[in-house]
Amino acid sequence: MPDLATVKVFRYDPSRDTQARYETFEGVPYRDRSVLEVIHLICEERDPTIAFREGCDNGTCTGCAMVVNGEPVLACQQAAEKEMVIEPHPKFKIIKDLVIDFDELRERPEI
Template sequence: MSSDNTPMVKITIKRGDSFQSKYQTYEIPLQEKMSIFNALEYINSYLDPSLAFYTSCKIGKCLGCTVEVNGKRRLACTTIVEGDMTLEPDSRFPVVRDLMVDMSDQESS
């Protein structure tokens, strides 16, 4: 977890589905070279096991972990957390829950 002098970062996540959603903010310890995916794993493991997100290849090839970071489309597995951020699901696809989307219709991309 966090010691007193560990820098903290706020991750705000759009939670819910295509019909109803809200934003929820989590404060987590910032670690050097922490990817957004690592931050989501931390939130899921230590703060909120109900958070839904895609468990990706972790090397930037499958594109399944695509999220919108402060309004810009990014890969969660390769994007480094550098400060407070807002995460939303990929707006090209219908939302299943939280950051998980239904990518079965790939023609939307």
């Protein structure tokens, strides 16, 4: 029996939702996986509607920037934990769920 995680994922679609919510996924295999791999797994096996960015998978593009248990991380470089709350980076406008608007970085480079 593999070690299994409880993962709370921030969900919000500004085009439809009046407020954000968290969706909890129990029993998610997480050992030897990155946070990004765990999100992939949840999308493949539980809920394909979670929005998140994919990218280089090696820590250089910053496309997977998000917040895990209150700490800003690159999800592709962060080891998954047994209890995780996964949220979008708070300094950017939310496009949907974990996808943030990087265009703001060009317009407000002080972010």
